[in-house]
Amino acid sequence: MNFREKLARFFYGRYGSDQLNLFLMILCMALLFIAFFLPAVPSYILRGASTLIMILAILRIMSRNVDKRRRENAVFMKILFAVKSFFIRQFNRVRYIKTYRYRKCPGCKNHLRFPYKKGEHDVRCPRCGRDFHIKL
Ligand SMILES: [Zn+2]
Numbered sequence: 001m002n003f004r005e006k007l008a009r010f011f012y013g014r015y016g017s018d019q020l021n022l023f024l025m026i027l028c029m030a031l032l033f034i035a036f037f038l039p040a041v042p043s044y045i046l047r048g049a050s051t052l053i054m055i056l057a058i059l060r061i062m063s064r065n066v067d068k069r070r071r072e073n074a075v076f077m078k079i080l081f082a083v084k085s086f087f088i089r090q091f092n093r094v095r096y097i098k099t100y101r102y103r104k105c106p107g108c109k110n111h112l113r114f115p116y117k118k119g120e121h122d123v124r125c126p127r128c129g130r131d132f133h134i135k136l
Contacts, residue, residue, distance in 0.1 A: 014062055015069040020076040024057040101136050 001009075028050045035046035063069050089111060093102055100113045107130035114123065120135050 013064055013066075015060060015064070015066050017061055018069070018073045019080070020073045021057045021060055023076065023080075024053050024060075028053045028057070103134050105130060106132050 031046045031050040031053070034041060035043040035050070060069055060072075089102065092100075096113075099116055101116050103112055103114060104110070105112055105125040105128060107125055108128040110125060110127045112123075112125065114121070114134065114136065116136060118136055120133065122131060123134055124131050
């Protein structure tokens, strides 16, 4: 058995990498970067945290509990999506400040965009159909 086959056998049935691991690796690099360029923060804390995160990432790659790792990644992707949507929303709020205003539906918490017309308006949520009052 050559080295390549041994390696293939070693990784057989193991989880491998995913978006969460990529994120952990980037976080690791970011901590080392901060430790290097910002001497105000005690670097042993950052280097320690970075090492722990790296170990966690490697353990996830080596894990045979594929289901559990997949579920962790799904939770991570959900959080990532929420964070991403939040920043896109904030960006759009500023970008379209002259033409639109954003409000949350009191019923389903859906984020809604309204054409900017000063005054009070009765509106209906297109998602849940609830009627409510907004002031622009
Ligand atoms: Zn609604």
